[in-house]
Every structure is written in structure tokens, then in C-alpha cells.
Amino acid sequence: MSQQPSLRDRKRAETWAALHAAAARRAIKDGLDCVNIDVVAQEAGVSTRTFFNYFPCKEDAVLGLQEPSVEQTALDAFDIEGDLLTEVSRLMLSVLRTLQGGDDSNELRSQIYQAYPHLMHRRYQYILKVEQLVLETVRAQLGESRRWKDQAPDSAWQGHSVDDVAFTVVLAASTRMRYVMQKTWSNPTHTLQFEALGEGLELLRDVLKEVL
Structure with missing residues (x-):
């Protein structure tokens, strides 16, 4: 039986998705060079510091990439x-x-x-x-x-x-x-x-x- 994700895991997944969506939308609308991490974080409802807990750079946020894992x-x-x-x-x-x-x-x-x-x-x-x-x-x-x-x-x-x-x-x-x-x-x-x-x-x- 697969274990249901915890509330903390669900919240983390939601924040990750919100940051990726905001960054990707900005890249398509304004261009990659114009993607601003502060604006992306604000649109996702988190701080700029929190952004870097999820992505090391704006390119990874735009692409929606995260560290791979062996589940x-x-x-x-x-x-x-x-x-x-x-x-x-x-x-x-x-x-x-x-x-x-x-x-x-x-x-x-x-x-x-x-x-x-x-x-x-x-x-x-x-x-x-x-x-x-x-x-x-x-x-x-x-x-x-x-x-x-x-x-x-x-x-x-x-x-x-x-x-x-x-x-x-x-x-x-x-x-x-x-x-x-x-x-x-x-x-x-x-x-x-x-x-x-x-x-x-x-x-x-x-x-x-x-x-x-």
C-alpha cells in the first residue's frame, strides 16, 4: 500500500508548482532575461529566500526541474x-x-x-x-x-x-x-x-x- 503524502509534503509540492508556473508564465510573456526572481516569488505567495529553498536559479524554475531521486x-x-x-x-x-x-x-x-x-x-x-x-x-x-x-x-x-x-x-x-x-x-x-x-x-x- 502506497503511503499518502503528509500535509508538509503536499504544501511543499504546491509551493514548488506555484513557483514553476509563475516563472514559466513570465518567461513566455516577457522573455527569459526578464524573469525576476523577486516577482516570481511574490506571484507564488512566498519570499525570495523561500524561492531558493526550491530552485537554485531562475532557469530551473522556468523549466520545472528538481533534483532527481530514487523513490x-x-x-x-x-x-x-x-x-x-x-x-x-x-x-x-x-x-x-x-x-x-x-x-x-x-x-x-x-x-x-x-x-x-x-x-x-x-x-x-x-x-x-x-x-x-x-x-x-x-x-x-x-x-x-x-x-x-x-x-x-x-x-x-x-x-x-x-x-x-x-x-x-x-x-x-x-x-x-x-x-x-x-x-x-x-x-x-x-x-x-x-x-x-x-x-x-x-x-x-x-x-x-x-x-x-
Whole structure:
């Protein structure tokens, strides 16, 4: 059973969403250079000091980006003994979805990226953080897994370190995230993104059969 968010968590989510909405509206209406943090905070009903408790800079507020996290529900669903590429890809998508709060609507963000394409680099920096979090999780769990400890002498992993294997699997999963984001850009809902992930994994396996 999933735990209901506390009143404090709900209030924090509401404040985060209000700051993002105010900053994004200002960027679309007045231009990114004219987004004023004091005005954004005032429109969201908080102090400027509070703004910096939620966002390190106005660009992150405009884009609605926040530090990624590995939520307990994602960890509980992750099975290191299962199909490794599928499990790591699903974990990465779950962590990727923590980057953005609020609803699943992408219309406003799409307008902002079209107007200010250089901000895509800012998003990419956060995606690198997602990959690092997933890598740390996979590396730790793989090293303690039965599949690693009980591998046969002729296993394909023999001669490779757990760090290198984990990195390679995470890198492969990252390519599927690009597929998911491309396929669901206009409507990045939870359901559609995980459906696109399944399609992308099937495609990857079919392509690898032909090229390997």
C-alpha cells in the first residue's frame, strides 16, 4: 500500500508548482532575461529566500526541474535478478520522472524549449544526475546479487568488473530513455512513457540480433 503524502509534503509540492508556473508564465510573456526572481516569488505567495529553498536559479524554475531521486517504490519494484536491461530501464525511467513535479502536461515546457533551445543543456545536466543515481543503485545491487556471485566460469561477465558491467547496462538503458522522450514528448504521461519503454526495448533487442 502506497503511503499518502503528509500535509508538509503536499504544501511543499504546491509551493514548488506555484513557483514553476509563475516563472514559466513570465518567461513566455516577457522573455527569459526578464524573469525576476523577486516577482516570481511574490506571484507564488512566498519570499525570495523561500524561492531558493526550491530552485537554485531562475532557469530551473522556468523549466520545472528538481533534483532527481530514487523513490522507495521504484527500489521495491527493481529486481536485480530479473531481465537486467528491462529492470534497469524501468528504474531509470522512474528516476527520470522525478525530475519534474506537477502534472504531466508538457505544452508549456515545449514552448519554452522552442523559444530557448539552449536550456536543453540545463536539462541534460539533470539527466546526467539521473544516470549517476541509477548507476550507483545498479552497481551496489549487482555486486551483491546471486547472478554476479554465482556466475559460471564461462560466463560472458568473466574478466569484467562489476563497475564496468553496471556502467554498460546503464548506458544501454540511457539510449532507451532518448527513445521514450522522443516518442512521448507532446504527452509524457506515466502510462505512455512506460508503454514506449516496452516498445523501445523490443526494438533494441531486434536490432541487436541483426548487428551482433
